[in-house]
Amino acid sequence: xxxxTRGSSLAxxxxxxxxxxxxxxxxxxxxxxxxxxxxxxxxxxxNSFLSMMYGPRRSKGSYEVDTVEFDGRTLxxxxxxxxAGTLGTAEGQKAWAALPAQLPHLRVIGVGVxxxxxxxxxxxxxxxxxxxxxxxxxxxxxxxxxINTDNVPGNGPKIRSFVTEPTQLSKVTALPETSxxxxxxxxxxxxxxxxxxxxxxxxxxxxxxxxxxxxxxxxPTKALVIxxxxxxxxxxxxxxxxxxxxxxxxxxxxDHSLKLRVANAIHTAMxxxxxxxxxxxxxxxIGHPLIMPYIQALYEQDIVRMTSMGIPLAEVQSVYDDWVRxxxxxxxxxxCLFVSQNASQKLGLRLLPTIRASIDAVGLPGPAFAFAVxxxxxxxxxxxxxxxxxxxxxxxxxxxxxxxxPTEDNPxxxxxxxxxxxxxxxxxxxxFEAGTYSFRDGEGTxxxxxQAAQAAAGAVGLADEGKxxxxxxxxSAVSKVLSLQAGLDSVAAxxxxxxVAAYYVKMVDGAPCMEVLRPIVEEAIxxxxxxxxAREDMGTELMRxxxxxxxxxxxxxxxxxVQVVDLHTHLFPPSHGDLMLWGIDDLLTYHYLIAEYFQxxxxxxxxxxxxxxxxxxxxxxxxxxxxxxxxxxxxxxxxVLTTLEKLGLRQELRARDxxxxxxxxxxxxxxxxxxxxxxxxxVKYCVMTNIPxxxxxxxxxxxxxxxxxxxxxSALRVDPLLKGDWETxxxxxxxxxxxxTLEGARQYLRDWAETMQPEYLMASTPHDFQYAGxxxxxxxxxxxxxGKKGGQEGIGQGCGVTMIDKSPKGAELLEKVLIPVAEELSxxxxxxxxxxxxxxxxxxxxxxxxxxxxxxxxxxxxxxxxQVKFLATFLARVSQHEAAVLANKFPNLHLxxxxxxxxxxxxxxxxxxxxxxxxxTAFTAQHSDARVLDQLIYKWSHSRRVIGEVLAGEYVxxxxxxxxxxxxxxxxxxxxxxxxxxxxxxxx
Ligand code: RAT
Ligand code: ZN
Numbered sequence: 002x003x004x005x006t007r008g009s010s011l012a013x014x015x016x017x018x019x020x021x022x023x024x025x026x027x028x029x030x031x032x033x034x035x036x037x038x039x040x041x042x043x044x045x046x047x048n049s050f051l052s053m054m055y056g057p058r059r060s061k062g063s064y065e066v067d068t069v070e071f072d073g074r075t076l077x078x079x080x081x082x083x084x085a086g087t088l089g090t091a092e093g094q095k096a097w098a099a100l101p102a103q104l105p106h107l108r109v110i111g112v113g114v115x116x117x118x119x120x121x122x123x124x125x126x127x128x129x130x131x132x133x134x135x136x137x138x139x140x141x142x143x144x145x146x147x148i149n150t151d152n153v154p155g156n157g158p159k160i161r162s163f164v165t166e167p168t169q170l171s172k173v174t175a176l177p178e179t180s181x182x183x184x185x186x187x188x189x190x191x192x193x194x195x196x197x198x199x200x201x202x203x204x205x206x207x208x209x210x211x212x213x214x215x216x217x218x219x220x221p222t223k224a225l226v227i228x229x230x231x232x233x234x235x236x237x238x239x240x241x242x243x244x245x246x247x248x249x250x251x252x253x254x255x256d257h258s259l260k261l262r263v264a265n266a267i268h269t270a271m272x273x274x275x276x277x278x279x280x281x282x283x284x285x286x287i288g289h290p291l292i293m294p295y296i297q298a299l300y301e302q303d304i305v306r307m308t309s310m311g312i313p314l315a316e317v318q319s320v321y322d323d324w325v326r327x328x329x330x331x332x333x334x335x336x337c338l339f340v341s342q343n344a345s346q347k348l349g350l351r352l353l354p355t356i357r358a359s360i361d362a363v364g365l366p367g368p369a370f371a372f373a374v375x376x377x378x379x380x381x382x383x384x385x386x387x388x389x390x391x392x393x394x395x396x397x398x399x400x401x402x403x404x405x406x407p408t409e410d411n412p413x414x415x416x417x418x419x420x421x422x423x424x425x426x427x428x429x430x431x432x433f434e435a436g437t438y439s440f441r442d443g444e445g446t447x448x449x450x451x452q453a454a455q456a457a458a459g460a461v462g463l464a465d466e467g468k469x470x471x472x473x474x475x476x477s478a479v480s481k482v483l484s485l486q487a488g489l490d491s492v493a494a495x496x497x498x499x500x501v502a503a504y505y506v507k508m509v510d511g512a513p514c515m516e517v518l519r520p521i522v523e524e525a526i527x528x529x530x531x532x533x534x535a536r537e538d539m540g541t542e543l544m545r546x547x548x549x550x551x552x553x554x555x556x557x558x559x560x561x562x563v564q565v566v567d568l569h570t571h572l573f574p575p576s577h578g579d580l581m582l583w584g585i586d587d588l589l590t591y592h593y594l595i596a597e598y599f600q601x602x603x604x605x606x607x608x609x610x611x612x613x614x615x616x617x618x619x620x621x622x623x624x625x626x627x628x629x630x631x632x633x634x635x636x637x638x639x640x641v642l643t644t645l646e647k648l649g650l651r652q653e654l655r656a657r658d659x660x661x662x663x664x665x666x667x668x669x670x671x672x673x674x675x676x677x678x679x680x681x682x683x684v685k686y687c688v689m690t691n692i693p694x695x696x697x698x699x700x701x702x703x704x705x706x707x708x709x710x711x712x713x714x715s716a717l718r719v720d721p722l723l724k725g726d727w728e729t730x731x732x733x734x735x736x737x738x739x740x741x742t743l744e745g746a747r748q749y750l751r752d753w754a755e756t757m758q759p760e761y762l763m764a765s766t767p768h769d770f771q772y773a774g775x776x777x778x779x780x781x782x783x784x785x786x787x788g789k790k791g792g793q794e795g796i797g798q799g800c801g802v803t804m805i806d807k808s809p810k811g812a813e814l815l816e817k818v819l820i821p822v823a824e825e826l827s828x829x830x831x832x833x834x835x836x837x838x839x840x841x842x843x844x845x846x847x848x849x850x851x852x853x854x855x856x857x858x859x860x861x862x863x864x865x866x867x868q869v870k871f872l873a874t875f876l877a878r879v880s881q882h883e884a885a886v887l888a889n890k891f892p893n894l895h896l897x898x899x900x901x902x903x904x905x906x907x908x909x910x911x912x913x914x915x916x917x918x919x920x921x922t923a924f925t926a927q928h929s930d931a932r933v934l935d936q937l938i939y940k941w942s943h944s945r946r947v948i949g950e951v952l953a954g955e956y957v958x959x960x961x962x963x964x965x966x967x968x969x970x971x972x973x974x975x976x977x978x979x980x981x982x983x984x985x986x987x988x989x
Pocket of ligand 1: 591655765833846900901930932
């Protein structure tokens with residue numbers, strides 16, 4: 002085998018890799034390839050890669066990587082490289098040193114050595130130094146970027162220092178003879194070579210039956226983060242999928258912290274209790290009733306505190322979401338025992354920073370975090386007989402099998418069964434059948450300490466009178482471990498240490514850890530429904546008066562944190578099939594964007610022919626016109642960008658790669674995606690718009706009601722009534738066998754309300770709507786009470802109008818149908834006032850305009866029906882002031898949202914400020930009106946920002962009067978404005 006085998010001209014290569022490991026093959030080479038750079042790969046030892054590339058088994062010149070998608074499909078990609086070599090032979094070494102002289106375009110040197118190779122004096126560092134010296138001799142102009150694929154923080158400067166170590170330099174063949182040349186070489190390293198710090202992340206194993214092919218999870222959002230302070234990297238690298246470039250000092254440290262404190266910490270917090278519960282693999286978390294909520298509690302109660310480091314919540318959240326998604330990949334679970342190694346060290350690195358942050362912020366990390374530490378200590382407690390094993394190796398015992406019959410057997414004495422033992426790493430083994438495992442933890446200090454405590458506690462005795470003493474012994478062992486391993490010995494840490502000890506004692510006394518976890522999870526779940534003020538009595542941080550300078554930040558945090566109630570949308574759950582709009586084509590064909598498109602569409606593209614084309618075609622047209630040929634400045638356009646960005650499609654967006662975006666959406670499963678959107682958008686639940694008059698909707702309710710999750714609630718929409726569209730109403734009555742009478746219409750509504758269980762009845766008024774009050778004109782000459790008598794009356798008979806030649810008007814149907822039913826069923830009526838439908842009918846929904854509705858109609862309604870509750874929103878900006886004053890006068894009126902043409906930051910700002918000034922917090926600042934699921938993401942993100950800014954301004958003026966405000970009060974107000982006030986009004 003030749004040491005260097007070439008497929009094409011070497012001179013074309015601009016990247017050379019030292020090493021051929023999984024990160025190089027599955028991350029770095031594909032990334033540089035996407036940036037248009039060609040690579041040469043040298044393996045450090047042996048020649049397996051070489052023979053794979055050029056041996057008889059493969060087509061020459063490229064290697065494969067398997068990517069296993071979340072749905073289990075495997076996508077095999079092929080990666081061409083220019084040449085492969087090995088450093089395992091003398092010839093290979095020679096070829097390596099001779100390479101630079103043949104590479105005029107060299108820009109990137111990939112270093113894919115294991116962490117062990119990253120130390121002074123290792124072969125890998127020598128080979129790198131040798132190569133760089135050859136680059137210097139070949140007068141390569143650079144800049145040369147060293148990109149390594151290990152995960153040691155600050156790895157760039159570290160590699161630089163290893164390479165330039167004097168002892169290192171002395172090992173390099175043909176090193177500078179003169180000190181002048183040595184100086185020149187060092188200055189070449191200073192001026193032409195950049196040692197980038199990096200972070201790499203992609204779970205990769207190997208193809209079953211073919212260890213040569215990497216088998217990887219889908220590319221994570223941050224597969225390769227590279228610090229590039231001097232902006233020297235090839236520009237195209239930034240566009241490569243999974244690559245994130247950091248140009249500001251300190252940013253990559255944040256990436257590392259995020260990874261340690263979110264992803265790695267969650268792994269560490271989950272594997273001990275899982276291993277003890279005999280779950281071999283982390284993928285057992287998928288759908289597990291305790292593990293997933295436990296992870297959520299760890300995140301929400303403690304991990305999220307990374308915002309105190311100045312990291313925006315959105316970033317922490319997106320790292321968390323990405324990780325939760327990756328954790329649930331059914332094919333990439335890692336062995337729980339494998340991940341559980343080096344526990345004490347991980348306690349310090351992964352869990353401690355969060356523990357400290359929570360102690361500083363609120364005095365006590367949440368119970369879930371205490372459980373995580375306790376489960377780790379339980380795992381590290383040697384149990385049962387300790388056969389003679391390698392030094393510092395102990396035996397542990399798993400919890401009894403849940404289905405096992407109760408026996409007299411002490412679980413700690415579980416016998417090893419034959420034939421079920423597995424080696425989980427090196428000399429360590431586990432037997433999930435027998436429930437035993439061997440483990441190692443550094444020098445064994447912690448296991449020995451816990452073992453001694455167990456023995457001492459045993460000596461105190463299990464008898465009742467010994468119990469307190471026993472607990473004291475174990476408690477003191479736990480505090481010793483935590484002070485030794487984590488420095489948690491301050492007074493402030495005491496409550497946390499006690500909580501850990503309490504859980505630990507339960508576990509070593511025989512309680513299965515899942516049983517200890519269960520009430521913790523149940524409490525975490527129920528806490529979400531309890532008012533914040535009641536649950537955080539430990540929250541000194543919540544009660545502390547805020548300094549004026551903190552207000553803006555606290556409001557921003559709280560606005561991002563709050564789970565909103567979206568009280569009017571046009572969304573449907575996945576169970577409603579095609580009615581559920583989601584994904585890029587639905588986003589692009591949103592009627593706001595269709596209207597914007599037609600402002601400048603070519604004459605040839607008449608609306609009728611546009612609407613006749615498939616949705617993807619319409620989306621293509623809109624994308625080209627509004628995103629490619631023009632800058633996407635409108636709120637509706639920006640919304641698409643925010644949505645995609647928050648979904649992690651930044652690269653595709655930057656490349657304006659609509660097909661890439663479509664591919665991403667095509668991979669999503671509607672149910673999982675729906676949940677993801679709600680959680681990304683921070684929406685507790687939304688209220689749908691359910692129109693019984695529309696058969697395409699009605700079929701999802703009858704004969705059988707389709708199931709949907711707690712994220713969706715219903716609203717019964719009755720526009721044809723207010724529109725006076727008796728034709729539609731009577732057709733529906735006839736079709737459903739109701740009499741064509743007012744009572745028939747009322748019964749129809751009652752029955753639909755029974756089916757849909759709506760939050761409220763709802764309608765928008767037509768532009769020419771008039772309501773004159775109970776006794777006024779507008780067709781209503783009867784009070785609602787009279788109207789309810791029903792049963793035999795024909796339409797209009799009750800008020801002298803004969804149905805045959807005159808249909809009832811909207812106001813009459815409001816008065817005689819809607820109001821009586823609302824009153825009878827105690828359902829509020831939500832009014833939307835100010836739309837002027839079909840101003841340009843050819844545009845369909847996109848052709849609706851606005852009109853300044855008569856606020857007086859609403860005043861007359863509120864006066865005439867004090868017992869009916871009205872929710873209202875106005876479309877015209879000019880109506881907003883009068884509406885706010887009206888809401889200030891009528892306790893049966895609740896204003897909500899900045900609707901449609903008012904849902905623009907500048908108008909939201911103005912309306913919100915005005916409403917706060919007139920109404921305090923007794924209104925609902927926003928609803929999304931989302932029609933496409935994904936819009937929840939942008940509508941709420943944009944609104945949270947603007948409303949937060951306005952609110953912060955109001956608080957600052959409060960503070961100027963000397964009024965002291967706490968975070969808890971800010972939280973309470975924010976919760977009211979984004980859902981709480983609505984819920985209070987509904988319960989009134
Ligand atoms: O905002 C919108 O999407 C409008 O098209 C209308 O549907 C409006 O929200 C409404 O509910 O009438
Ligand atoms: Zn709407």
